[in-house]
Amino acid sequence: MVGVDREDGAGGLDLALVAHLSRLARLGLTDAEMAAILPQLRAILAAVGRLQEADVSGVDATAQVGGLYDVMRDDQVEPGLSAGEALANAPSHEAGLLRVPAIQ
Amino acid sequence: MSLLNLSVSELGRGLRAREFSSVELAEEALERVDSLDGKLGAFLRTTPELALEQARAADRRLAAEADPPALCGIPIGHKDVLCTKGVETTSGSRILEGFRPPYDATVVARLAQDGAVVVGKMNCDEFAMGSSNENSAFQPTVNPWDAERVPGGSSGGSAAAVAARLAVATLGTDTGGSVRLPASFCGVVGVKPSYGRVSRYGVIAFASSLDQVGPLAKTVEDAQLVLSSIAGPDRRDSTTSAAPVGDLARALQEGVRGLRLGIPREYLAAGLEDGVRGVFESACRWLEAEGAELVEVSLPSTQYALAAYYVIAPAEVSSNLARMDGIRFGPGEPQAPSLLEAYELARNRGFGPEVRRRVALGTFVLSSGYYDAYYLRAQKVRTLVAQDFSRVFEKVDALISPTAPTPAFRLGERTQDPLAMYATDALTLPANLAGISGLSVPAGFTSGLPVGVQVLGPYLGEAMCLRVGAAVERAADVWRQVPAGFDG
Numbered sequence: 168m169v170g171v172d173r174e175d176g177a178g179g180l181d182l183a184l185v186a187h188l189s190r191l192a193r194l195g196l197t198d199a200e201m202a203a204i205l206p207q208l209r210a211i212l213a214a215v216g217r218l219q220e221a222d223v224s225g226v227d228a229t230a231q232v233g234g235l236y237d238v239m240r241d242d243q244v245e246p247g248l249s250a251g252e253a254l255a256n257a258p259s260h261e262a263g264l265l266r267v268p269a270i271q
Numbered sequence: 272m273s274l275l276n277l278s279v280s281e282l283g284r285g286l287r288a289r290e291f292s293s294v295e296l297a298e299e300a301l302e303r304v305d306s307l308d309g310k311l312g313a314f315l316r317t318t319p320e321l322a323l324e325q326a327r328a329a330d331r332r333l334a335a336e337a338d339p340p341a342l343c344g345i346p347i348g349h350k351d352v353l354c355t356k357g358v359e360t361t362s363g364s365r366i367l368e369g370f371r372p373p374y375d376a377t378v379v380a381r382l383a384q385d386g387a388v389v390v391g392k393m394n395c396d397e398f399a400m401g402s403s404n405e406n407s408a409f410q411p412t413v414n415p416w417d418a419e420r421v422p423g424g425s426s427g428g429s430a431a432a433v434a435a436r437l438a439v440a441t442l443g444t445d446t447g448g449s450v451r452l453p454a455s456f457c458g459v460v461g462v463k464p465s466y467g468r469v470s471r472y473g474v475i476a477f478a479s480s481l482d483q484v485g486p487l488a489k490t491v492e493d494a495q496l497v498l499s500s501i502a503g504p505d506r507r508d509s510t511t512s513a514a515p516v517g518d519l520a521r522a523l524q525e526g527v528r529g530l531r532l533g534i535p536r537e538y539l540a541a542g543l544e545d546g547v548r549g550v551f552e553s554a555c556r557w558l559e560a561e562g563a564e565l566v567e568v569s570l571p572s573t574q575y576a577l578a579a580y581y582v583i584a585p586a587e588v589s590s591n592l593a594r595m596d597g598i599r600f601g602p603g604e605p606q607a608p609s610l611l612e613a614y615e616l617a618r619n620r621g622f623g624p625e626v627r628r629r630v631a632l633g634t635f636v637l638s639s640g641y642y643d644a645y646y647l648r649a650q651k652v653r654t655l656v657a658q659d660f661s662r663v664f665e666k667v668d669a670l671i672s673p674t675a676p677t678p679a680f681r682l683g684e685r686t687q688d689p690l691a692m693y694a695t696d697a698l699t700l701p702a703n704l705a706g707i708s709g710l711s712v713p714a715g716f717t718s719g720l721p722v723g724v725q726v727l728g729p730y731l732g733e734a735m736c737l738r739v740g741a742a743v744e745r746a747a748d749v750w751r752q753v754p755a756g757f758d759g
Contacts, residue, residue: 195615228650232706233467238509258603271609
């Protein structure tokens, strides 16, 4: 685990890491947008850094609160959307298929 | 006086007595939106053709059926994160401009089955992320009580429209307070059901482990009628509880005599405005006078709840919003030179600043090396928050607190400081982390601005919340007050 840089207080988040996050999350941030978002994210991370003070030894993680596990339904075929309905909102489609720019 | 000032049960009596028709009611609602919403901005679009078609059908049912549903013929609005078949649904985001869902959300379908009449789609913060409605990509909504102030968010359009009598009731969604907070700021009732009480099928996801749909209405009874319509198991949402909803109407009449109500010490800490404290203390006296026993309780993990929420919610955002790629819906960038650039252009053009912040933050806290320190730790703190509630609900029937530390704040006041905006939800978001039930009910005013009291009940404790909320409502006796400029 890399862990949280406690000296830094904001997980060591810098412009290079913001650029990496922008690429990972397909945000396409410009240089100016990255410069603007960096101090905001650092401030938020510093604030949520408070979590490090909580005593969570021996505490299980909660992912969901409904208490339901392995909810199954009957394995029955039901009508779904037609191809036309499923494609109706796509900005580009052709011959019943989504059309996308080339993967490069 | 507009018919929209009446409660659902009052309107129901008028509809059944043929004093007015559902078509006339829908036309009045649509006319009020046309003439009054320009200064409010609560609606992203009206649906006059759908409304009149549904109203004509409701009039036929009212004439033909011996006991039509309580909501038959009642004009309502849906927050724009709820899928409405064939009706544009944007979530307040440019990235979904033009999206016409091929199906209805379960909550939309259930209200339609009960004869409710949809007059439009309500403005909200983009993908329900915000506490002021200023994050809508299309327009801000203002507070009907003071046009220089926010209505609260993220279901701000839903709350403002009910307060201004442009719809009788609306649906919102509450992920960290997004129904209760605008209800408090606009002086209406808002219910956050327990996680799993209401189906999320067809609700455009923000944070899937926290989101719940809930009603906004003028009275606790109106909210109960909408909740009774939408609540209950749904085979299309495997997270819905199979437990029966039961008769929620009965709770409204039960009173609070003999109930033990807890006041969480941590919710009355620094930052609470004097005017809000004053209204809350009045509500406490009323409840005591009605025979409830009030006791101070402690929820010690409250101090970490905001931090846990702002790790967990963004993490789920970064995952849920990956589907917003401009390929299957939304304007997209089909002419981009490569697929990667198509994604980046569509998302850069389509997402506003708050959504970008949360996607980036969520991507960060989920990434290798940071996951344990942020996300896993936040999930453990979530357990502590839930355990706090479980512990106090062994001793008390419900909790009461102010819904928010302040009344509605000024437009622009918190837009430059994300952390100040996030702190708005400090008293509401712990309930989402724990999955318990809650509501906000108007209890009075400070300097002309509404103040809500929050009632929190145990998991699936909606009836208890309604019971206590109805007692506050009876004592406060404010629900017939209409903001200036929207009366008449």
